[in-house]
Amino acid sequence: MKIRRILAVWTAKAACGICRHMGRQGVTWAGKLALMIYPPVLRELAAEVRGKIFIVCGTNGKTTTNNLLCSALEAEGQKIVCNRTGSNMLNGVAAAFVLAAGMDGRIDADHACIEVDEASTRHIFPQFHPDYMVLTNLFRDQLDRYGEIDITMDILKGVLDSSPRTELIINGDDALSAFLALECRNPSVTYGISEQVAETSDTDEIREGRFCKKCGARLSYRFYHYSQLGDYSCPQCGFSRPPIDHDARGVRVGDQLSFSVGSERIVANYRGFYNVYNILAAYAAGRHAGFPLTHFNQMLKDFHPENGRMESFRICNTAIVLNLAKNPAGFNQNIAAVMTDPRPKDLIIVINDNEQDGTDVSWLWDVDFDRFSGDRINSITVSGIRCRDMQLRLKYADIPSILDDDVESAIWGRVIDGCGNLYMLVNYTALFSTRNILKKLEDTRS
């Protein structure tokens, strides 16, 4: 056992402990330190995982899908390494392994479930080749960082070509994912929803990939679920939605979600149609890897969404739901989920433009905020670094809003003067700070 590896593990654990003590996350810093002290630490620890390594990629739903998959395998009695906090670049992934290692610098795990930022796959694959890659979807996201969605697809194709044994679990309803699977020739299985779901009303939201990636002709759709997800085929070259291996049927959306896959009826106490895909992806991955998943429904019942994915808080008498919304597809789905709640509600939208958010906020104009008009919205407050842009976006949808660039004061304002039912939609870097504020207020005021 190399002394530097042990030192890397110890230092990372200590760094993370100190950060947590100071109320900061510190996971990526811990990973960075470990890699600096002992560069092969990730490669070596990943190699010590006894069973399979799953990675979860895709624009939206990575954290939820990966955490569900991890919980599903844990419910089968497996010991899992997982980056639950959603730190998904090289440092965050390294941290997941380092922090899971023992004081002897070794890892004791049956499997690993790791979410990986698409662009970071280039740095992860040289460290380990995953057995499975779940690809949730490919939407437009943070265009200033990735350039264009085509670039993301090229990156994924590159890493998959370098690892031909990695099996893909893809969303067959996404033409871009299906095309990628076709291009890279890795073994693949699909999940999807083969029937129109009544609760998903069609909107004129912007769709990526409406044209056949293969020949450029316009794809025709039998139906859409949301964004570009649906049942598509190319009238020119015959490219079409692949056969679906894990098909969700009888989908019900509302206060809770339910659907059947195979002979299993799956029920979850979440809102948001998009969560059907997240649950289905985790289920498909687990089943494809050979786990019976007999405890899947019980796991869902016990699963408490964390990290601001529909996470609940209560301050004084106000019920608060915090949710991450970082790109048009995610935001539109969040709006749909909020609007399934028929009660009056206050909203706070927090928009930052830090590097991890994408410094370009023009995507706000691709979100269908118009759906927030109507009498079930009591008020909308805009906050965060780019609250003025957000306010302007709403103004041009004829929706008035309150501007308060201090998040804590915005929350407090709604707790005192709101209708008791508050939703917070925040983008990436706003999430951690908002969550800390909510936890603090919850502890001191309730």
Place this chain on the structure above:
Amino acid sequence: MKLTIGHLYPDLLNLYGDRGNIACLMKRCQWRGIEARTIGFESEDSIDFSLLDIVLLGGGSDREQMLVCEKLKKIRQAFQSYVEDNGVVLAVCGGYQLLGRYYKTKDGLIQGLDLVDLYTEQGEGRLINNIILDSPLCKMPVVGFENHGGRTNIGKNRPFGKVLYGAGNDGESGYEGVIYKNVIGTYLHGPLLPKNPQICDHLIKKALERRYGDIDLKPLDDRQEHGANTYMVKRLMK
């Protein structure tokens, strides 16, 4: 008064919040009691430019631009007559590049519309940043975001603005965009118009004057627009 906006190829060129430019044009007409409508022309549609007062050509990925340039050949003549007849055009990002003679990428040459004497060549790396301009078209600084791999040479044409912060046409000349007759070509999205209401009003005014003669636009309450604009200017120029 009526104003008709033609949105060219929203099915192909719709990156980076182009919808915000349309929403801004529409609302700022409607708030003044000017009837406004937008017609989206998809790539198979034919276009009657005589119906249009403002043409919006948005941005797309290189791949999508390649698809568009095929369609553009069919409308080139009519589009050119519209431009020469002082038709108002806002062309953003990919749309800006398509105004010119060509866009040379490492994968090949995309033929442009050749409506304005300019050309674009792909450079090393993308120019991605917030950007601020001093434009002859308005008193306020123009604030936006740029994200382009192409470097555009506008020859002897007037630029849309002088770069106060950011890269601009090529990262070297110190200028951004182009003004030709009533055409504005620019790399600025963000989108361009909501935070720069004076540019939006300039386009509306030019379009209405072309149809109805001299016009004075009723001032609007632009405090929120100015607030968002000034915040970025202060933050970047300090």
